[in-house]
Amino acid sequence: xxxxxxxxxxxxxxxxxxxxxxxxxxxxxxxxxxxxxxxxxxxxxxxxxxxxxxxxxxxxxxxxxxxxxxxxxxxxxxxxxxxxxxxxxxxxxxxxxxxxxxxxxxxxxxxx
Numbered sequence: 001x002x003x004x005x006x007x008x009x010x011x012x013x014x015x016x017x018x019x020x021x022x023x024x025x026x027x028x029x030x031x032x033x034x035x036x037x038x039x040x041x042x043x044x045x046x047x048x049x050x051x052x053x054x055x056x057x058x059x060x061x062x063x064x065x066x067x068x069x070x071x072x073x074x075x076x077x078x079x080x081x082x083x084x085x086x087x088x089x090x091x092x093x094x095x096x097x098x099x100x101x102x103x104x105x106x107x108x109x110x111x112x
Contacts, residue, residue, distance in 0.1 A: 001038050003077050009038060010066060010074040013048065017063045024064075039064065047073050 005028070012019065012027060019027075025035035042048040047070035050062040066074060 001041055003080060005038065006042070007074070007077045007081050009042065010047075010070065010077070013064045013066060014074070017065050018061070019064070020061075042070070045073075046070075 008028060009024070012024060021035050021039060022032055024039075025032045028035060030038075039048060039050075043050065046067055049065050049067055051065060052062060
């Protein structure tokens with residue numbers, strides 16, 4: 001599982017800890033099997049824990065909670081994710097500027 005997927009899972013679980021695996025898989029646009037694998041991996045690392053709802057009539061219902069280590073890992077991933085996206089943004093800005101210069105040069109060439 002890559003960092004971007006972990007980041008997205010952490011973000012969704014923070015906002016909606018009572019989400020089902022099926023709903024989470026749908027929101028992430030992955031199979032239920034893959035989501036089950038990802039959640040199990042995060043739980044095995046001690047980053048997420050699953051807790052049964054005590055007063056829920058559906059005994060299969062869980063809340064997925066970030067552990068303190070999970071919150072720390074989400075913070076680290078968020079910082080790396082932000083740095084990567086800023087670098088991509090800056091690279092795109094430079095490419096757009098080069099393309100504008102190229103179009104400007106082509107338009108000037110047509111006017112002669």
